[in-house]
Amino acid sequence: MLEIKNLHVKLEEEDKQILKGVDLTVEAGKVHAIMGPNGSGKSTLSYVLSGKDGYEVTDGSASLEGEDILDMEPEERAAAGLFLAFQYPVEIPGVGNMTFLRTAVNSQRKARGEEELSAADFLKIIRERAKTLKIDADMLKRPVNVGFSGGEKKRNEILQMAMLEPKMCILDETDSGLDVDAMKLVSEGVNALRSEGRAFLVITHYQRLLDHIKPDVVHIMANGRIVKTGGPELALEVEQNGYADILAEAV
């Protein structure tokens, strides 16, 4: 599904290399987790994949289902099936959540040459999916993320994911700022979307999210590279012993 090879990325504005050769392959139907200390490049990886400005790819490649995504505009990557759940979802005053979601869904359908959803069909689907995430009608009407609590913002990200039905979902610290109940709710939302044709890349600092969203593969990222890959037990090891041993081993 997602294939990243030797990816080197630096900040556009300063000569600072952030990613220094990331190699990562995520297969369809699988959940991969990335853990790693602060500043290891995890969020940068998610931004670069989704097409945020300000980063320069100096070497390497990234492809989605065999298609090079690094030359695509962010909206093209989304239409191709990539989705990033933001660590800090952006507030957009004046744009209703519902309008935003409908525009997004129909833009993607249009880009893929599919018929746009009618207002009635869209309403039916969103009501149903919002309900499972305990998102009420009021939250759908309010401006995007404005005045939302931390938990509401993350639930809203998962709702977007559920509506857009992407193939490759990247979750950037979706557990940050969530209480235990909210984490459970968000995880259930994610688990409900797990399917054979869909892959997940879950970026997190903590093992506890992985108790809810069980990964198939765990990667440890440090200093701009994947330094170790293993099964779910790797996350437990980090939780118990920290990164020191793994990093020492990697050097």
Place this chain on the structure above:
Amino acid sequence: MALPQAKIDATDARLAGLDLPTAGWSADIRADALTRVRAMGLPGRRDEYWKYTNPETLINADAPNAAVFDAQESPMFDGVDRIKIVFVDGVFDAQRSDDLSGENLSIERLADVADLDLHWAKDAYGVLEAKGQDPVQRPLATLNTAFANDGLLIHVTGQVDKPVNLIYEHKDASSDAMLHHVVKLDAGASLTLLENGPAAARFNKVLEAFVAPNATFNHIRTQGRDHERRAVTHIFAEIGAESVFKTFTLTANGVLTRNECIVWLQGDEGVAHIAGACVGDGDFHHDDTVFVTHDAVNCESRQVFKKVLRNGATGVFQGKILVKPDAQKTDGYQISQSLLLDDDSQFLAKPELEIYADDVACSHGSTSGAIDEEALYYLRSRGVPVGEATDLLTLAFLGEAVDEIEDRDLADMVVERLQGWLIRHRR
């Protein structure tokens, strides 16, 4: 103080080509207005009130031509159940207008009643314009009082269900028009007045509104479909106790547009909302100049102005709230903001508060900014193409002004217009 010679010459040059109507009830009012124009002189670049807007082409003896604009859209407010009144190049068109009557409503054409010796408008025409000369002079409005020979005298005695729609059409590339409307709402009356369409190559319009206690006056207008427009408009509104006055203006392009709105909250618990949304793409200039006077207790005023500018467009906002000593419990709000879509556009703002009462809440804010890049990236990451995402954010920016329109159907029509404009002007 003697006027500078250049100002006297410019004023004389403009007045030389105009004929003062001398018959009927308005003769004395017009003669007085002419005297006042001569005493003030027409505005010039050196006047503080015209610091950001060059009035030269508004006062030239000859109006610059303006090509008739071939708009592809259907006219604004089409489909609204309304009383239509058409003016072509500033002249009333009886054939294409609806019957000038309705329940609780009397509408007369200024030109039709000009020769009468007596008319209710004798005590109204030019009164608010004259009052509005203090503390700031507005000579172009006075010029209008003196010379406008067409316009409407609207008297509202109760609730009027259908909006009255003044539809302007521009067919002559060299037309130079002045219209003067007077709207008088009796106690408890209500009216919605709509205005749309290009009026003339050069247009000078005055609207005087007398809003008696417990009355409601909603005013919505659109200015557009004439890129070479030069227009100066004045709204003078006096608001009685517990009355509501709401005015909204959508302005699209146009070489030079100066919209002045002068409001007095004269009775306790009156409400005045003045809002505008401007969109300019090119060498266009929009000036909103607002002066709200609180002269009674417990009144509320809001000024909400939003401008989207690109490609050399200039936006100006001069807004003032004056709170008189006895106007306690005043709630005054003013915001003016511009969204600059490139580095070639500019926004010049002069927000002012002048407060003489001690128990008031007044706030004002003014900002200029670009599109929020984070929000743009967020929308694009969800699959919304950059053009559409920019439009969505631009409309959201204008939304606060459009939200001032009370009637949701009319507000939706305005939003639709803005959407159309944004799509046509997409990069």
